[in-house]
Amino acid sequence: MFRSVRHMIYDLIEWRSQILSGTLPQDELKELKKKVTAKIDYGNRILDLDLVVRDEDGNILDPEQTSTISLFRAHEIASKQVEERLQEEKSQKQNIDINRQAKFAATPSFALFVNLKNVVCKIGEDAEVLMSLYDPLESKFISENYLVRWSSCGLPKDIDRLHNLRAVFTDLGSKDLKREKISFVCQIVRVGRMELRDNNTRKLTSGLRRPFGVAGNFVC
DSSP, X not given: OHHHHHHHHHHHHHHHHHHHHTOSOHHHHHHHHHHHHHHHHHHHHHTTOOOXXXXXTSOBOOTTTSOHHHHHHHHHHHHHHHHHHHHHHHHHHHHHHHHHHHHHHHXXXXXXXXXXXXXXXXXXXXXXXXXXXXXXXXXXXXXXXXXXXXXXXXXXXXXXXXXXXXXXXXXXXXXXXXXXXXXXXXXXXXXXXXXXXXXXXXXOOOSEEEEEEEEEEEOO
């Protein structure tokens, strides 16, 4: 309800600016005013507010200068127009939902949820842990990498994410399910010195990324 009213308010603000600009021809100005009043009446209806009775030009009828019968007939016409608009909106929404369901049924999508508990690997330095899906028959990765930076202390470098290292590999369609094999591959990249035993300060390096280990498991 809030989103619907917000969109209507944005439309009314834009149309008000066009009306106040004074650059519209008379016929376009008349049509725009009708559009504004129709939007206001529609908004009042979905918010369960009073229906404002108007004439053909969108002006509010004065009850002291308009007969009761004329007010009643104008109210009937306005109510009918608003109800038709509500039915039209409902029908459009149903069509959108049907199209969305048909599209989803035609192109099903699946996902793989991964929850990293711990990295049991004695590295000695900081490391990057990269997880991805791999097709061993085609010798290629079929997903992006999920990256976790691991410290030399055996904990995530972002300590706030401890016990909350989760990822979802999405958009796995029917083509992926038809693959004969899919492997879940974990790569470990050591970040630090060129050699772990490099104790010579004159040759000491840092920040270098070196392959350290890899592991895999079939997921299907």
